[in-house]
Amino acid sequence: MTDHDVIVIGAGPAGLTAGIYAGRMRLSTLVIEMMMPGGQAAITHLIENYPGVSPLSGAELASRMQEQMESFGAVLVSDTVTGIERTGDHFTVMRGSGPTTARAVVIASGTGYRELGIPGEKEFVGRGVSYCATCDGPFYRDQEVAVVGGGNSALQEALYLTGLVTKVYLIHRRDEFRAHPVLAERVRAHEKIECICSHTVESIEGSGAGVERLNLKPVGEGEKRVLEVPGVFLFVGLKPKTEFLGDLIETNEWGFITAGEDTRTNVPGICAAGDCREKPLRQIATAVGDGATAVFAIERYLDDGEW
Numbered sequence: 133m134t135d136h137d138v139i140v141i142g143a144g145p146a147g148l149t150a151g152i153y154a155g156r157m158r159l160s161t162l163v164i165e166m167m168m169p170g171g172q173a174a175i176t177h178l179i180e181n182y183p184g185v186s187p188l189s190g191a192e193l194a195s196r197m198q199e200q201m202e203s204f205g206a207v208l209v210s211d212t213v214t215g216i217e218r219t220g221d222h223f224t225v226m227r228g229s230g231p232t233t234a235r236a237v238v239i240a241s242g243t244g245y246r247e248l249g250i251p252g253e254k255e256f257v258g259r260g261v262s263y264c265a266t267c268d269g270p271f272y273r274d275q276e277v278a279v280v281g282g283g284n285s286a287l288q289e290a291l292y293l294t295g296l297v298t299k300v301y302l303i304h305r306r307d308e309f310r311a312h313p314v315l316a317e318r319v320r321a322h323e324k325i326e327c328i329c330s331h332t333v334e335s336i337e338g339s340g341a342g343v344e345r346l347n348l349k350p351v352g353e354g355e356k357r358v359l360e361v362p363g364v365f366l367f368v369g370l371k372p373k374t375e376f377l378g379d380l381i382e383t384n385e386w387g388f389i390t391a392g393e394d395t396r397t398n399v400p401g402i403c404a405a406g407d408c409r410e411k412p413l414r415q416i417a418t419a420v421g422d423g424a425t426a427v428f429a430i431e432r433y434l435d436d437g438e439w
């Protein structure tokens with residue numbers, strides 16, 4: 133007899149959807165989240181591409197998903213998972229408050245921010261270096277800031293910051309953006325954004341009070357530049373939160389779980405859903421699909437062991 137039928141690790145859109153589907157299937161479901169429900173989506177200020185839902189904040193969407201999940205009986209707890217062990221025909225999930233057992237597991241642990249790894253970055257985290265515009269943007273009201281990156285996150289958050297600050301320097305290492313063309317158009321046309329393309333940040337400097345300047349170097353030809361800004365927001369990609377799995381689950385060279393579209397991992401009874409899975413598109417819409425698919429796979433596994 134296990135504590136639960138299913139344990140879901142992570143309460144981003146993938147984990148919350150798995151909770152909704154598992155709860156609705158009357159499976160006893162525990163969802164474990166170490167931070168706030170909603171994952172990366174929860175700190176996105178505006179979600180405007182989730183079908184059928186008028187633009188809303190990620191926090192609001194997460195809160196609605198959580199409410200819907202809890203209405204079907206799944207239980208959300210705040211805790212940190214440190215490992216999973218296979219014990220006979222069930223799994224033991226190790227967490228801060230002790231081990232908990234389940235017949236099946238959905239890993240929906242998502243991703244965290246990739247760091248640039250440049251001098252000054254670690255030193256000034258929380259004192260001018262930020263990975264979250266929604267959280268820290270208001271500290272720079274009526275000042276100038278820099279954003280680093282050329283993907284959807286960097287451009288979306290640069291646009292968000294224009295509502296608070298006087299100017300955003302957007303620093304990108306190439307002269308073309310990886311982000312969606314619609315975002316790129318908006319950014320290039322925005323009067324408060326100066327794009328500094330084909331440049332990287334060499335170092336971040338400051339004093340006890342915090343960040344004071346960024347030293348930029350050109351990629352190839354061009355001039356070095358110094359930007360006098362008190363804040364820099366880094367959006368240079370994501371890294372999967374899968375280290376706690378050890379060798380139990382197969383991952384690719386970057387640590388993303390190598391489950392297919394059916395979300396089944398190499399271990400029968402464990403599915404991987406959302407951004408932590410190797411996949412071509414990391415969106416709320418694709419995470420939600422994974423959460424539902426994972427519960428479909430797990431239901432069949434619990435019924436007759438099919439994998």
Ligand code: NAP
Binds near residue numbers: 305368
């Ligand atoms: P991303 O798409 O991987 O973009 C990372 C950006 O950082 C790239 O432009 C990359 O440059 C740059 N970069 C990486 N390492 C760097 C380094 N060492 N120095 C300088 N620049 C560096 O990451 P993301 O923007 O965080 O997005 C992650 C996922 O979430 C994506 O799949 C994205 O589509 C999704 N997302 C979607 C939305 C939305 O649809 N509204 C919003 C946010 C995020 P290169 O381009 O040269 O590689």
